[in-house]
Amino acid sequence: xxxxxxxxxxxxxxxxxxxxxxxxxxxxxxxxxxxxxxxxxxxxxxxxxxxxxxxxxxxxxxxxxxxxxxxxxxxxxxxxxxxxxxxxxxxxxxxxxxxxxxxxxxxxxxxxxxxxxxxxxxxxxxxxxxxxxxxxxxxxxxxxxxxxxxxxxxxxxxxxxxxxxxxxxxxxxxxxxxxxxxxxxxxxxxxxxxxxxxxxxxxxxxxxxxxxxxxxxxxxxxxxxxxxxxxxxxxxxxxx
Amino acid sequence: xxxxxxxxxxxxxxxxxxxxxxxxxxxxxxxxxxxxxxxxxxxxxxxxxxxxxxxxxxxxxxxxxxxxxxxxxxxxxxxxxxxxxxxxxxxxxxxxxxxxxxxxxxxxxxxxxxxxxxxxxxxxxxxxxxxxxxxxxxxxxxxxxxxxxxxxxxxxxxxxxxxxxxxxxxxxxxxxxxxxx
Numbered sequence: 513x514x515x516x517x518x519x520x521x522x523x524x525x526x527x528x529x530x531x532x533x534x535x536x537x538x539x540x541x542x543x544x545x546x547x548x549x550x551x552x553x554x555x556x557x558x559x560x561x562x563x564x565x566x567x568x569x570x571x572x573x574x575x576x577x578x579x580x581x582x583x584x585x586x587x588x589x590x591x592x593x594x595x596x597x598x599x600x601x602x603x604x605x606x607x608x609x610x611x612x613x614x615x616x617x618x619x620x621x622x623x624x625x626x627x628x629x630x631x632x633x634x635x636x637x638x639x640x641x642x643x644x645x646x647x648x649x650x651x652x653x654x655x656x657x658x659x660x661x662x663x664x665x666x667x668x669x670x671x672x673x674x675x676x677x678x679x680x681x682x683x684x685x686x687x688x689x690x691x692x693x694x695x696x697x698x699x700x701x702x703x704x705x706x707x708x709x710x711x712x713x714x715x716x717x718x719x720x721x722x723x724x725x726x727x728x729x730x731x732x733x734x735x736x737x738x739x740x741x742x743x744x745x746x747x748x749x750x751x752x
Numbered sequence: 753x754x755x756x757x758x759x760x761x762x763x764x765x766x767x768x769x770x771x772x773x774x775x776x777x778x779x780x781x782x783x784x785x786x787x788x789x790x791x792x793x794x795x796x797x798x799x800x801x802x803x804x805x806x807x808x809x810x811x812x813x814x815x816x817x818x819x820x821x822x823x824x825x826x827x828x829x830x831x832x833x834x835x836x837x838x839x840x841x842x843x844x845x846x847x848x849x850x851x852x853x854x855x856x857x858x859x860x861x862x863x864x865x866x867x868x869x870x871x872x873x874x875x876x877x878x879x880x881x882x883x884x885x886x887x888x889x890x891x892x893x894x895x896x897x898x899x900x901x902x903x904x905x906x907x908x909x910x911x912x913x914x915x916x917x918x919x920x921x922x923x924x925x926x927x928x929x930x931x932x933x
Binding site: 530531532533535536537539540541542544545546549551553554555557558 | 929
């Protein structure tokens with residue numbers, strides 16, 4: 513087919529390529545599905561919050577519980593999520609004693625939060641004991657349930673529960689055994705009163721603690737700036 | 753290129769019902785488009801990150817998807833636009849000069865300005881909104897560079913239908929892009 517014949521078939525008003533045509537031509541073929549690597553990353557990130565694909569039966573069979581109608585968090589924690597109760601709420605926690613901020617985080621709303629709720633979290637060392645202090649700008653709607661505070665691995669392959677937050681602020685005592693380098697992500701989830709101790713899969717806010725080293729009794733003297741804390745991660749979790 | 757008949761609506765139904773396979777099906781169907789658009793906007797280095805962010809945030813926000821309001825592909829392109837904006841904002845926070853860098857990241861040498869990549873998003877969002885056969889006709893015509901006659905044969909449509917769809921869809925895109933200016 514020669515050139516003239518080729519263009520003879522074009523619509524009459526197609527003499528001058530317009531912007532749409534030019535951009536489509538320049539953009540080229542956008543339909544090539546990206547590699548499985550990206551898909552695996554998507555799955556890994558999602559898997560923390562719900563079950564996804566049939567291929568993860570393996571992980572479920574490995575011990576995660578399934579409930580109809582629920583999205584058990586970490587059902588697919590292939591690495592084997594261990595749910596452990598670590599926090600003890602500090603009642604009447606005051607400012608007594610010398611207190612050092614070990615790490616802090618900005619908490620940002622997640623898509624299912626049902627409204628803009630932000631907050632902050634910090635880990636302080638008081639007389640050698642680490643405390644996780646959580647503050648929410650406002651109390652998210654909990655419906656008939658309640659809010660639970662967790663520490664997660666960044667890839668959500670494991671989590672530890674810290675305790676229940678019933679107001680906009682709460683403070684929890686963290687045992688020395690909890691490694692904040694391993695579980696740096698503060699997550700607050702909406703839970704139902706269903707007797708199921710695992711994460712309900714509905715996180716309302718989340719943020720990553722920014723810390724250099726949080727070994728018990730050996731806090732770094734200076735906390736790092738939370739604003740430099742992995743912006744890509746929080747962007748990723750913004751409202752679509 | 754995958755302009756073959758898809759079961760886009762079936763994927764959208766599965767998505768709306770939060771069926772476990774829906775995310776992977778959507779990724780297989782629109783992942784290339786999302787990543788391609790991201791690549792034109794933020795360069796290859798960050799395109800995978802944006803693609804990941806698009807599908808993760810889309811899935812987490814799936815309760816906000818309304819099939820009556822938009823086809824799933826158009827909705828995903830809309831999310832792509834926002835995640836690209838996030839990425840560019842994050843760059844500005846991190847490295848003030850990073851925005852200038854993005855154009856060198858595109859290996860085909862043609863510089864993609866912010867206006868170009870924004871318009872390309874608009875075009876694909878609208879094509880996903882219009883759906884087939886118009887979408888396929890436009891892509892075959894201007895991405896694959898087929899003649900109207902070849903498209904008619906490929907899609908087994910009357911030549912007149914192909915021409916009408918092409919003209920109308922182009923006019924619609926022209927209006928959209930013009931209106932954005």
